[in-house]
Amino acid sequence: MRVLALLALCVAVVAAVPSSTRLAGGNFVNISRYPSLASLTVTWNGVNHNFQCAAVLINNRSAVTAAHCVYYSPPNQFRLRVGSSYVNSGGVMHNVNSLRYHPNYSDSSYRYDVGLVRTSSNINQNNNVRPAPIAGSNYNLGNNQNVWATGWRHSSGSNNNRQIADSQMQTVSQSNCNSRYSGVQSISSDMVCTGWANQNSNGQCNGVFGAGIFHSGTLVGVTAQCMSSRPTINTRVSSFSSWIQSNA
Structure with missing residues (x-):
């Protein structure tokens, strides 16, 4: 079981964090946007x-x-x-x-x-x-780049009452993300972290696992893990584009 991910999700839902920094407080949008x-x-x-x-x-x-x-x-x-x-x-x-x-x-x-x-x-x-177009193996996604995190935010009631939402974030450097996850796990080059480098609560959580991170309309990340007060960890699509294309 992915105990850490499940615990992180529970913590993220109940933590008192600014809505502007988490997808859980992102903007509802129409599917035509994504x-x-x-x-x-x-x-x-x-x-x-x-x-x-x-x-x-x-x-x-x-x-x-x-x-x-x-x-x-x-x-x-x-x-x-x-x-x-x-x-x-x-x-x-x-x-x-x-x-x-x-x-x-x-x-x-x-x-x-x-x-x-x-x-x-x-x-x-x-x-x-x-x-969506996916990032190729040579796609250059630098640090502090504006990206859009997507997911399914609660609109009301049960787990199934969710609506598409997005939130603009920035890519966080590997060294910064490693520092923020010190003692929890190591951040490798085939991951990309997103959030806000100068804030304590800055990942996207709640209804986002498997969702896309988009940079200029291109899929650059797939959300894998989020924890309160840390950047969100996403699988870096460019590191796996060959595997994705050969198996899709």
Whole structure:
């Protein structure tokens, strides 16, 4: 189990932090702003589907997400909703026929936290459904760059009442992020941290695992871990673009 991630999520939800610095207080937006963003649901009883994670569409059959989102369950327990601003209504639901995660991923580590969801049928594109371009292996994403973090923020009531939201953040240097996570874990070059370098509470949490980090419209990160008072850790897409493209 990803105990640290689950504990971090609980802490992030209850912590008193400025809404301007966390996606949980980000701006509600329409799906047309991020037509590649999808919601991944899972069923434990074969009837009711509940929100699991975000995902980002990268072609007409595949979406990228965090590996830990799909590590524990078979494909037939998942569905992917595209083309909707909400996780529990609208758009089109697709059954999932295969799940893939990086071969080096382990649930005891936060590295290689990237996975792929492949649908049973083709996903039709329109103004609300469109794959995102992904960062290639040579994509240069510097420090202190403005990026947009996306996810599914609670709109009201239960876990399934979520709406798409975004928040502008900055990339945080590896050395700074390592310092902030001292004694917790090491930040490797295939991760990219986001938040605000000069503030104590600065990650994006709540409904964002598997969601996209966008730089000038390009998918550069997939949210993997967040903890209160620390930058958010995202899987750096450029480090895994070859694996993503060959398996999508």
